Amino acid sequence: MTLLDRLNPLANPEFRRNLWSEFSTHRLIAMPLLLGLVFLGAHSGFGTAGVDQAAQGALLALLVVWGGRQAAGAVSDEIVGGTWDAQRMSAIGPWSLTWGKLLGATAYTWYGGLLCVLVMLGAGATSSRDLLTMVLTALAAQGSALFVGMLLQRGQRPAALLGYVTLAQVCGIGVAVVLAAQGYTWSMDDSVTWWSWRVSGETFLFASTVAALVWVLAGVHALMREELRYRPQPWTWLAFLLFAALYAAGLADPGRLSSLYGTMIAVDVVPLTVAYGVVTALTLWSAVVSSNTSVGLRRWLAAPTPARDRPSALFLEAPAWVLGLAVGVLLAMALTAAWSAVPTPAWLPVLVWSTLLFLVRDLGVVLAVTLDGDRRRGALGAIVYLAVLYALLPVVLQDLIPNVAMALRPTEGATIAGSLVPAALQAVGAWALVAWRWRRAGRGLSAVAAV
Amino acid sequence: MPLDVPPHAALIQVDGLTQDYPGHRALDGVGFAVPAGSITALVGPNGAGKTTLMRCLAALDPPFAGRVRVAGLEVSEAPRAVHRVTGFLQDIFGLYDGLTVEQGLWHAAAARAVPTRDIPERIAWAADAVGLADRFKQKAGSLSRGLRQRLAIAQTMVHRPRVLLLDEPASGLDPESRADLAALFRRLSRDLGTTLVVSSHILAELEDYSTHMLILREGRVVRHAALDASTGTPSRTAAVRLVLRLAAPCPDLATMLEGMSEVRDVDVWADGETVRLSLEDGHDPARRAALLRALVARDVAVCGFDLDRRNLQDVYLDHVRPAATARPTPGKGHP
Numbered sequence: 001m002t003l004l005d006r007l008n009p010l011a012n013p014e015f016r017r018n019l020w021s022e023f024s025t026h027r028l029i030a031m032p033l034l035l036g037l038v039f040l041g042a043h044s045g046f047g048t049a050g051v052d053q054a055a056q057g058a059l060l061a062l063l064v065v066w067g068g069r070q071a072a073g074a075v076s077d078e079i080v081g082g083t084w085d086a087q088r089m090s091a092i093g094p095w096s097l098t099w100g101k102l103l104g105a106t107a108y109t110w111y112g113g114l115l116c117v118l119v120m121l122g123a124g125a126t127s128s129r130d131l132l133t134m135v136l137t138a139l140a141a142q143g144s145a146l147f148v149g150m151l152l153q154r155g156q157r158p159a160a161l162l163g164y165v166t167l168a169q170v171c172g173i174g175v176a177v178v179l180a181a182q183g184y185t186w187s188m189d190d191s192v193t194w195w196s197w198r199v200s201g202e203t204f205l206f207a208s209t210v211a212a213l214v215w216v217l218a219g220v221h222a223l224m225r226e227e228l229r230y231r232p233q234p235w236t237w238l239a240f241l242l243f244a245a246l247y248a249a250g251l252a253d254p255g256r257l258s259s260l261y262g263t264m265i266a267v268d269v270v271p272l273t274v275a276y277g278v279v280t281a282l283t284l285w286s287a288v289v290s291s292n293t294s295v296g297l298r299r300w301l302a303a304p305t306p307a308r309d310r311p312s313a314l315f316l317e318a319p320a321w322v323l324g325l326a327v328g329v330l331l332a333m334a335l336t337a338a339w340s341a342v343p344t345p346a347w348l349p350v351l352v353w354s355t356l357l358f359l360v361r362d363l364g365v366v367l368a369v370t371l372d373g374d375r376r377r378g379a380l381g382a383i384v385y386l387a388v389l390y391a392l393l394p395v396v397l398q399d400l401i402p403n404v405a406m407a408l409r410p411t412e413g414a415t416i417a418g419s420l421v422p423a424a425l426q427a428v429g430a431w432a433l434v435a436w437r438w439r440r441a442g443r444g445l446s447a448v449a450a451v
Numbered sequence: 452m453p454l455d456v457p458p459h460a461a462l463i464q465v466d467g468l469t470q471d472y473p474g475h476r477a478l479d480g481v482g483f484a485v486p487a488g489s490i491t492a493l494v495g496p497n498g499a500g501k502t503t504l505m506r507c508l509a510a511l512d513p514p515f516a517g518r519v520r521v522a523g524l525e526v527s528e529a530p531r532a533v534h535r536v537t538g539f540l541q542d543i544f545g546l547y548d549g550l551t552v553e554q555g556l557w558h559a560a561a562a563r564a565v566p567t568r569d570i571p572e573r574i575a576w577a578a579d580a581v582g583l584a585d586r587f588k589q590k591a592g593s594l595s596r597g598l599r600q601r602l603a604i605a606q607t608m609v610h611r612p613r614v615l616l617l618d619e620p621a622s623g624l625d626p627e628s629r630a631d632l633a634a635l636f637r638r639l640s641r642d643l644g645t646t647l648v649v650s651s652h653i654l655a656e657l658e659d660y661s662t663h664m665l666i667l668r669e670g671r672v673v674r675h676a677a678l679d680a681s682t683g684t685p686s687r688t689a690a691v692r693l694v695l696r697l698a699a700p701c702p703d704l705a706t707m708l709e710g711m712s713e714v715r716d717v718d719v720w721a722d723g724e725t726v727r728l729s730l731e732d733g734h735d736p737a738r739r740a741a742l743l744r745a746l747v748a749r750d751v752a753v754c755g756f757d758l759d760r761r762n763l764q765d766v767y768l769d770h771v772r773p774a775a776t777a778r779p780t781p782g783k784g785h786p
Contacts, residue, residue, distance in 0.1 A: 089509060
């Protein structure tokens with residue numbers, strides 16, 4: 001491929017194919033005609049301000065709602081249509097496929113979006129920075145829809161994919177809503193303090209939106225690599241865990257955390273506590289959305305055996321939840337060390353380590369429910385069981401057993417007998433269940449060394 | 452370089468391939484070698500593991516155990532490189548219905564990294580090869596099933612892969628198109644040296660062009676052999692199976708034949724008028740002529756004398772049918 005080809009977006013076969021599919025003479029004419037009618041109506045009713053509002057609404061509807069659907073189905077539609085395996089075998093690289101699908105599948109909505117942007121610029125009521133933030137938010141929403149759509153379609157039957165496309169579209173819309181709501185909150189404040197930096201709310205929103213977009217694209221790229229059968233690598237996930245932990249920890253408010261726990265907490269451990277919470281939550285989430293198959297896990301575990309002789313694969317091909325758990329252990333150790341300098345509150349280390357044991361239990365519950373099962377039912381089942389453990393049982397049993405919540409979920413004031421030991425016992429029980437499922441999964445398969 | 456595989460060496464080498472799905476072993480220690488430039492008929496009952504095997508060969512699914520080398524490339528280590536030298540048409544394939552034939556072929560060629568300047572020539576070649584040259588501007592969605600099948604084949608081979616894996620490529624094609632397809636496969640093998648693995652349940656069609664036969668049953672290889680060019684049956688040793696037809700039964704014939712050193716496996720039907728036997732070096736017409744002369748010299752009333760032509764289906768059924776229900780082989784003791 002020449003340099004000219006590399007710079008020419010039409011040289012990307014996936015982007016070009018999407019343009020061929022998305023555009024026709026009729027569609028090229030229809031979009032400006034319909035939008036023109038909307039803007040004319042808005043102008044006759046509310047003047048220039050009405051046109052600007054209508055353009056904003058149309059922009060979000062086109063890019064977030066419609067574009068989100070297009071992005072969410074960009075891969076699922078290929079699977080249903082029977083063309084995905086051919087794409088997986090193509091020579092198109094993961095990055096070209098990422099942007100080719102993201103911008104290609106949504107190209108028609110961007111055509112309408114561009115018309116809306118031009119109208120908003122003409123109306124002059126929206127600043128170019130706000131406009132840019134809106135466009136980036138829409139792109140992040142579309143990217144999220146594509147990412148979630150790809151994540152959910154793994155290991156699914158084509159017939160089951162339509163529901164996931166809708167779910168992915170809703171997730172994309174959710175990302176746009178969260179970013180917009182956060183933008184509203186930050187715009188109320190003069191400034192946002194992140195770690196020790198004070199920046200304007202607008203600037204922080206813009207930076208956060210760009211970061212969200214970058215991570216969404218990195219996530220899609222990682223999934224594309226996996227689909228195209230590039231060698232697995234854990235770096236994107238580990239970097240995201242690090243970023244998410246740092247980002248949330250930078251916004252940690254010691255006063256808010258103290259009021260949440262009902263006691264004073266040493267300021268030095270607050271960011272680590274928040275980072276720890278973020279990592280454990282993301283680890284659990286990664287287990288729920290993973291495709292947990294006994295075959296995949298057996299391949300991974302066989303990495304250091306002589307038959308496969310690839311010990312590094314034990315790290316490089318580790319499931320996301322295993323890596324998250326490892327990061328969680330490191331953070332728990334760091335948090336315990338930081339706490340020892342100013343040991344307030346006294347129960348914090350017990351809470352930290354019982355949280356880790358609860359995480360191990362939860363991972364066991366998720367694996368026991370999802371291993372080799374129907375992914376949709378498995379994931380929903382796991383969520384239901386976790387909801388029972390975290391929300392229902394503590395309420396139901398609170399009158400029968402004092403402090404029962406402490407024995408079922410991470411709770412302030414944790415004690416060794418009341419939290420740590422029950423968490424450990426539950427973890428053992430959950431993993432015994434996993435072992436039973438594991439044996440059932442291997443029944444009928446004679447032993448064989450994996451590659 | 453791994454791609455420099457000498458002609459007639461194994462272009463596909465499979466050893467101990469095992470592929471598991473949850474609770475089910477689809478392939479169990481499969482091993483075979485496919486020579487470069489050959490056309491292998493991959494056959495077996497439903498659920499035998501044919502599609503799983505093809506997906507492993509195409510480096511779409513990582514094998515659970517064993518080694519698979521395609522054009523000298525290890526599919527577990529270099530799946531992307533394997534993708535570049537392979538074309539795979541699945542039995543349930545898809546097309547972009549909104550694209551014209553030309554656009555679909557352009558996309559397939561560009562996506563498989565055919566240099567931009569070569570794409571028009573490749574499109575013309577592939578379309579011509581499957582008889583779609585006059586339908587460039589027609590949308591895929593408006594093509595009949597057979598024409599869609601042809602377009603899918605053209606898209607699979609437009610980058611001229613070294614290995615073509617085709618799962619039921621002729622389903623939906625009319626008899627004329629099937630004959631054209633058989634000719635195309637032979638041309639690809641002969642002119643471009645392409646190695647083909649073709650899975651189909653229509654054995655008569657496979658017989659037209661296959662050079663090798665690979666039978667899978669319950670995830671295992673039960674037969675893999677070259678097909679004899681003249682009989683269409685797996686070639687064994689230099690011995691050739693012959694069938695004699697007699698004008699009248701000859702009671703002493705079996706004893707007489709078994710007395711000849713070059714003849715073995717004599718099998719006389721119950722009617723006494725049909726005899727099957729193996730002749731050493733029977734490929735040599737002179738050897739067969741000598742046997743015929745000897746029989747006539749001994750007053751055996753031979754009215755028919757030919758190679759025992761067993762088709763692919765006969766061989767297939769021999770291997771996939773359980774012994775209890777196997778089609779009886781005519782011979783002594785059979786009614």
